[in-house]
Amino acid sequence: MSRVLTRSRDDHTGRRLVHASLVLGSGAVLLAGWPWLSLLSPWGYVPPADRPPIESGVTSQVFVYGTLRWRWR
8 A cells, every 4th residue: 555645734834934044044145245246356357467547537438329319317
C-alpha cells in the first residue's frame, strides 16, 4: 500500500515566508548596491591617463542633449 504525503498549511506558509524574505532581501541588496557601484566602488569610471586634470574655478561650455529636446517652461 502506498502512502500519500501531504503538506500542512503551516509548511506552505513557512515556504512563502522564506521566498518572500529572499525576494525582499535581494531587492534591498540591489537597491543599496547600485548607488555604491556607480558612485563609490573602485570598479567605476577611470579617466584616461593622458587626460589633463580638471581645474577648479574655470568655466567650461557643456552641451547636454536632453535639455534641448523639450521646451522648458
